[in-house]
Amino acid sequence: xxxxxxxxxxxxxxxxxxxxxxxxxxxxxxxxxxxxxxxxxxxxxxxxxxxxxxxxxxxxxxxxxxxxxxxxxxxxxxxxxxxxxxxxxxxxxxxxxxxxxxxxxxxxxxxxxxxxxxxxxxxxxxxxxxxxxxxxxxxxxxxxxxxxxxxxxxxxxxxxxxxxxxxxxxxxxxxxxxxxxxxxxxxxxxxxxx
Numbered sequence: 001x002x003x004x005x006x007x008x009x010x011x012x013x014x015x016x017x018x019x020x021x022x023x024x025x026x027x028x029x030x031x032x033x034x035x036x037x038x039x040x041x042x043x044x045x046x047x048x049x050x051x052x053x054x055x056x057x058x059x060x061x062x063x064x065x066x067x068x069x070x071x072x073x074x075x076x077x078x079x080x081x082x083x084x085x086x087x088x089x090x091x092x093x094x095x096x097x098x099x100x101x102x103x104x105x106x107x108x109x110x111x112x113x114x115x116x117x118x119x120x121x122x123x124x125x126x127x128x129x130x131x132x133x134x135x136x137x138x139x140x141x142x143x144x145x146x147x148x149x150x151x152x153x154x155x156x157x158x159x160x161x162x163x164x165x166x167x168x169x170x171x172x173x174x175x176x177x178x179x180x181x182x183x184x185x186x187x188x189x190x191x192x193x194x
Contacts, residue, residue: 024135066092103158
């Protein structure tokens with residue numbers, strides 16, 4: 001009889017221990033949520049804006065350089081007021097618009113990646129907390145991870161977006177010069193009396 005009475009006490013003790021464990025886990029989840037509370041919609045919007053602010057001046061600088069190079073090349077070839085010039089400048093604007101869309105898309109991808117990293121970290125922290133039921137350790141780890149997740153990312157510079165803006169203009173001008181030179185040479189050697 002004593003054996004059955006002890007078993008009942010063991011069940012109540014196990015229940016009490018599990019209730020205490022669940023309370024520690026609950027406390028740990030609150031600590032994790034507190035440590036990661038700064039990762040809200042504003043954080044992700046700021047992360048997105050950060051990349052746009054980083055990349056846009058590079059795009060503007062490249063656009064200015066491309067316009068100067070295109071203007072110089074067209075002027076050197078005598079095509080500054082031609083339909084070729086209009087087409088090239090129009091193409092330059094299309095490239096700029098496409099690059100702006102690319103920057104916005106990249107910024108959104110960076111913000112989404114940050115969101116995924118935070119959610120993955122939150123899940124990992126909850127799993128570790130559930131396994132250990134140690135709220136203090138979970139809190140310390142959450143604070144550490146929050147510091148890493150909140151640090152400013154490093155971005156790669158934009159590639160040369162307008163690298164082909166003058167492509168073909170120099171070779172077309174060279175071909176025109178070669179034809180004019182050949183006509184001059186042919187004119188010198190044609191016998192007008194024949």
